[in-house]
Amino acid sequence: MQEQLELTVRDQRGARIALVLGAALAAVLWTLDDPLELAAAWLAFGAWTVWRARASTSPQLPLLALVGGACGGVVLLAPHLPQWALAACLAIGAGVAPAHLWLESLRRRLARDEFALVLVAQPFVALLHGFVHAYPGALEPQTLEVLQRVFVASALIQSGLALVRREPERVLGAVIQSQSALVIAGAAAGETGWEAARMLLVSTMGSGLVLMSIASELRRRFGALDAASHHALAKTAPKLHRLFVVCGWTFVGLPGGAAFFAEDLLFHALVGQSVAATVGFIVAAGFNAIAFYRLYLALFTGPTVRPAYAPSATASWKIVALTLAVLALLALGLAPSLLVQHSG
Amino acid sequence: MITLETVLIGGLLAAFLPCAAMGLSLLIGAPMSERRSQQSAHAQALVLFVVAAALIVAHFRGDGPRELRLAPLLEAHGYSWTPVFLLDRLSLAYVALVALVHQVVVRFSIPAFHRESGAQRYWFLVSLLALSLWLVSLAGNIDVLFVGWELVGVCSVSLIAFFRHNLRSTENSLRALVYYRCCDAAMLFAAVWIHHELPSSDFTQFANAAGSKAAAGIGALLVLSSLAKSAQLPMSPWLHRAMEGPATSSAIFYGALSVHLGPWLLLRTQPLWDEHLLPRAACGLIGLATAVYASLVGRTRPDAKTALAYAAMAQLGVIYVEIALGLETLALVHLWAHAGLRTWQFLRSSSLIQDFQANPLVGADVRLRARAGLWRALVGAQLERRIYLAAMRLFWLDALHWRTVARPTLALFGWVQRVEERVLGGAGRGSAE
Structure with missing residues (x-):
């Protein structure tokens, strides 16, 4: 009983530390201008979500979330893709419906506070802001x-x-x-x-x-x-x-x-x-x-x-x-x- | 030297302060005593009354219509949100009406809310509603009007749901909000269109923009946006449900004041769309249809407050017709007289039976008698019975709204949610869904 209680307390402390770490990573996303640094921060935040998803529910990889996150990262690393590809990657990365399913799948696997952090920190807006700031002419007006x-x-x-x-x-x-x-x-x-x-x-x-x-x-x-x-x-x-x-x-x-x-x-x-x-x-x-x-x-x-x-x-x-x-x-x-x- | 600007801005600030104090104390969890809340509301009502009197005196001393423009609250890349106030016959007529009726409401609410749970919330909402009505009436452009319009809506909805433990009140307040939001969307679109197409969003410039191509469309949107507040067809089913609110005092606010905002908005913006057939025809036809509908339905209502709500709706329909016919002065006089009459009737509604019995003209042997007159001769007994039954069922308007708008909308998004769950498998960990 005592052991179980200690385990729960330790789990709670671990979850709290993980949450603070996630918040710090999200904050970093908002402070970077350089596309490479931003891509690294985006990937780090993605890695955090994968880690937490596996820690919270099952050791299986959250595949949909990985695809969504990867699409977001691609635009920062390959800004000269064709317009349709850039638009598609940005839309998927930002969780536009029906690509919001990757976010929804993440919600099912993260702890509630952790998913709330993903929503409140708005990493997608940070990504788009960073992309537009780094490559101002990359997207044509029609796109x-x-x-x-x-x-x-x-x-x-x-x-x-x-x-x-x-x-x-x-x-x-x-x-x-x-x-x-x-x-x-x-x-x-x-x-x-x-x-x-x-x-x-x-x-x-x-x-x-x-x-x-x-x-x-x-x-x-x-x-x-x-x-x-x-x-x-x-x-x-x-x-x-x-x-x-x-x-x-x-x-x-x-x-x-x-x-x-x-x-x-x-x-x-x-x-x-x-x-x-x-x-x-x-x-x-x-x-x-x-x-x-x-x-x-x-x-x-x-x-x-x-x-x-x-x-x-x-x-x-x-x-x-x-x-x-x-x-x-x-x-x-x-x-x-x-x-x-x-x-x- | 005290200028008109000083009086207006000082008055608005003085009316805002008690309201802000009550709101802040509620927010931080340090509620005022009952006496302090009453005093704050009383002080605000007094300030509104004195400022209204001062503005009217200044107006009649020969200042004429005045536009007061303050510093912009927000400016960005050519966009500017500027508070503009307009003092003219129309705004002062409504300001005076609010100032008078607010005094009555405050006076009657003091005993009604003595030791009532949530009294400070009531005083806060009533004060905020009065201030919002003032903002709407004094607005000099569509932006300021929209702020007051939104606040009036939220205050009305909150007052309908005042008795939080009563499920019917809360459900009715949600229904009222849905109707309000539908029409507020039209107003928002009208406001955006005005900014985009017209040289100025100031009401004083509307007459110059009447020839604009967009004027008819904007006018039609303004007619649409006025429908929910005034419970005109097809946005009428909320009004009789709003009578769930606390006592007669709040019923006065949305039964006698905020319902008149629709005609008031039309009167205010009339110079813009007066020359165009579409908004005028829409205004007249909707008003006529509502007047007939509400007169028929009102006759089938068993309780005083609901019958009054339908009577108000019918008169508002007539005011819409007057506006469509270009009879602005008549519409304004009708609006004033109607608001006064309803205030009196709402206040007396709780003692209606006693009034009837004590009335020497009626006598003690009050009997409800069927009056077979011209109406039956015209329509025949069978059709009359059918109309009566249809009126009892509100001409199936609720069912129509549910079947054609609400249910398909909810079904569509329910389907999207089910698809989502089918793709991902279930609603997720620990979900209540």
Whole structure:
């Protein structure tokens, strides 16, 4: 018994160290400019996911994820590929639907916190940013336009999936993937689009982190939750409830958050290039709001049920950290120009 | 020297501060006492009232319509998000309406929410709703209007779901949100189109852009975007469900104030699309159809609040027809009078039976009698019965929406999810799906 307990504690410590390592690798991805260094960092992050996937579930290699990751790495190492090949590799590497299946397969094999890190750290956006920065003329305008439409379509599919998913983390994951597809679509829409994409990216990463942390904390305290039924947690977990609702509304583009201005700016950047993509973008944003609200109602409202056991409370440092993050997101929503590099 | 700008900006800030204080205290988990929340809401209502009075006095002293432009909040590569406010007859009429009705709501909510669980949340939402309605009414361009419009939507939805333990309330709030989002998407597209096609997004410039090719399309989108807030066909099924909200006080807000935002938006943007047949015809036909639909359905409703909701919907339909016919002043007067009447009726709805019995004109022997008049002579008893049954079932509008929009959409994405699971095998480790 004692041995088993020690083993569990050791496992938990190991998982925590692995998570910190993954976060460090993801952070490195965002700091590199040189394509070779970026490719190395991308591969290192990929190796980390493979290691964790094997450690968490089975020793089999996550093949789909390996293919997806490899496609992403190829563009950095071979930027002179034909346009169609570059576009295909970028789309697959970024997990555009149906290539999102490699991400989905990874979700099934990674621990929840580890997959949340993959979503929140947005390594695909880092990869695309690095690629465009290193090889500015590599993608022709027509290719960019096609990619843009593909990303908007993918965002639409992900937001639709968020409407039918039942597990809270999966609903949030689909919304985050939808938002990040919109970020990439916006980034391809000229300089205005890039400014907007940066704003939306900051909002997606910040809000995604807060919302996924809350979902994870709710799972720890109350076990498996389901978006198809009502759990009435507003009274049992009032602090998490408040943070979830405020952060969620700002995340999906309500005034008060940076996402509101970012989406507005993105629409304006996009409409000049493709009306169909703009309509898709607007519909995806609408679906995301409905998906979030449906999840909120499922988690926090409904007839109050007295829990069979007394769930442990959330550590106060977590509440403080999440509150500070939400306040920072609200502050960015009040002063969006802080996120714009080239104003005027 | 106190300028109009100082009054407006100072007033908006002063109205924002109590709201922000309540919101912040809720967020950080240090709720205010009941008395403090009430005082904050009261202070905000007072500020709105005084500022409204000051703005109206300034307007009638001869300043005329004024546009106030603040520093841009965001500028990037030619794009600019600038707060612009417009003070004219239309905006001041709505500002005055909100200021007056908000006072009434606050006064009546104090006893209604005494020791009620979640009272501070209620005060916060009501204050934010009032501020958002002000933003919408004072907006000088489509961007500021959209901010207020979105906030009004979220506040209304949150008020409908105020009683979180009541499943019906929460489900109805989700339904209201779905209708709101559909129409908000139209407004967002209209806003983007305005920025893209017209020389300016300021309302004062709309008359100059009326000849633009895009004006008819933008006008049609604006008509579409106004439908959900005003519960016009086909976006009407949410309104009677919104009556699940707390007491009469919040029903006033979305039953008497926010439902009038649709006609208000049309009046505000009318110079742009007035000359074009498409938006005018859409506005008139939708209004007429809703007036007929709501009058018929309202007659079959058994409770006071729902009957009032349908009565409001019918009158709003008539206002839409007036706007389509170009009768702006009549529409504005109708809007004001209607909002006043509904406020009074919503407040009295809980004591309706007592009112009836105490009314010396009615007397104590109140009987509901079938009145066979011109209507039956025109349609015949059998058709009348059929219409009544159809009206009882809301003309199958809910079922129609479910079958033609909601179910196919959910079925499509459900199919995508099933394909995903078939390819990868199951929903995954520890999944609830």
